[in-house]
Amino acid sequence: MINIKENEKLNILNHSCAHLLAQAVKHLYPKAMFWVGPVIEDGFYYDIDLGEDVIKEEDLEKIEKEMKKIAKDGKRIVREELSKEEALEKFTNDPYKLDLIERMNEEEQVISCYTQGDFTDLCRGPHVDTVKELKYFKLLKVSGAYWKADANNKMLQRIYGVCYDKEDELHHHLQEIEEAKERDHRRIGKDQELFMNHKLVGSGMPLWLPNGAIIRKQLENYIYEKEQKLGYNHVYTPCVGTVDLYKTSGHWDHYQENMFPMMKVDEEEFVLRPMNCPHHMLVYKNKMHSYRDLPIRIGEFATDFRYEASGAVKGLERVRCMCQNDAHLFVTPDQIGEEFEKVVNLILDVYHDFGIKDYKFRLSLRDKNDKEKYFDDDEMWDKAENKLREVLNHLGVEYFEAVGEAAFYGPKLDVEVRPAVGPEVTLSTCQLDFLLPRNFELSYIDAHGEKKIPVVLHRAIFGTFDRFTAFIIEETKGVFPTWLAPVQVKVIPINPEYQGDYAQGVVELLQQANIRVELDDRNEKLGYRLREAQTSKVPYTIILGDQEKENNTISYRLHGKKETTTITKEDFLEKLRIEIATKALTNQ
């Protein structure tokens, strides 16, 4: 998609369009008051207080019509500059604009506003010269949005729209929105029977169907091998813990609202675990450790439960029961940099293997002014944050810093990706933690025979298998590389009666080689079965007729390709073996 925010001309167009929207809303809803109407990556929005009135999706058409009408009138857009006093006077009946004026910087001597016909709005600008220039726009959605992004505040109504310079650009954008819906993992998940949900199991509790389970198993095997090679030790631990465990870790005080409620068994109080750190701390503590043993890397594919807000739950992307590709790395303070670097390299390695190119590294730091939200130890924080920055700079990876996004106990590196629909999500994460080892009184014996506290790195490369799978579904549009595909080969005898036995032989040969193969010997026309093989996105379709049977060969067709290739069974098997072993991204 065109990033509107980074395109100066579209930026001005969209911002002007936000004003046009506000003007139209004011005409139709005279009581409306306006908060802010910024340009975003894909267009613009305006936050509006309508009092008792409600704008519904079906009203957008009406508003759009009014916008077109105003634009056609072609009023000039006039800039006016005011002093703060004048501005306060001019907007004296508008509490929202007064709030904005009051919050403006002292240095800002001049406050500007723009007038188009009967509508004036406070704004820095710039804008287009006349509303006539606003031709190719579309209102897309309407929703609630908290004033100043604070859930304690009143909910305003937000209208989203998009504006382009040319008609075909707008058309193209709308088409892209439709295409994004086509690759939404929820849709593909249903079509290809990867996962399902059921009311009786509960919201955010996906059931992985056989096809999805195959993909997940491949992902598990893949990352398990990588981690084993890097010296990780994998464990299994229970997905419940006592309340005391989480009191020890500190999560009980800081994370309780995100946990499923406590359950009492006999006299013990348990919770479903929302994370695995406490369990892994205890695994570490099982025996004494020397500095020579460190780093110790404890990994687990661990099921966790989090009480996610009902409105946040989404397919496999945001769930209440998830499986983390988790690990905790116990290191000496000296080893932080080296170990963090290894994690970053592993992330880069994995993304390369999956062909993931569109992602952002986010260095999540604390907000120094928010003493409530973060563990209070400035020295620790500064040291930790600088360490991460240092490594990232050393590696030369691009990243941006996000103040106020750190965990309670330390700074972290998050990798953000954009799903087909909805805002960016975090995939991988690596978090530095000085606090948890203290809370669990972890130690190792250093070279001088003294007890020292190790540092912990929490890390998840896939994040959760759930979210990563959701992302891979959307990346591949459901056309999985052969090593991941639930069914890798579909075998179709042209006439099951004549080539059925031969086809059965080919199927068995492939099965012997652990290829996931299906035979389609239904009494249906070839075209019909071939079409189904293509729409189900199986990478290889083998077609067997008399010619193949006579020559002891097979003919295969790749998903999405028209041509057929005829080779020996052995050559085909070898080709597949290599493709799967190398985890090739695209088959050819």
Added chain:
RNA sequence: GCCGAUUUAGCUCAGUUGGUAGAGCAACGCAUUCGUAACGCGUAGGUCAAAGGUUCAAGUCCUUUAAUCGGCACCA
């Protein structure tokens, strides 16, 4: 959780102002025996998300609950 919308057959959807449910695909049966994206005919399939209410009568109107969707807030 908040604002708004939606929920009808396995899937995608239709169903006028309230009069007692329909299509296509899929499934099953019959016929067909076929060389690269849908042959034909037939059969079966629904407490219209759930509960309550209004009415002579509710898929349709009202209330509550749940799930889903678009955002917000939260977040792996």
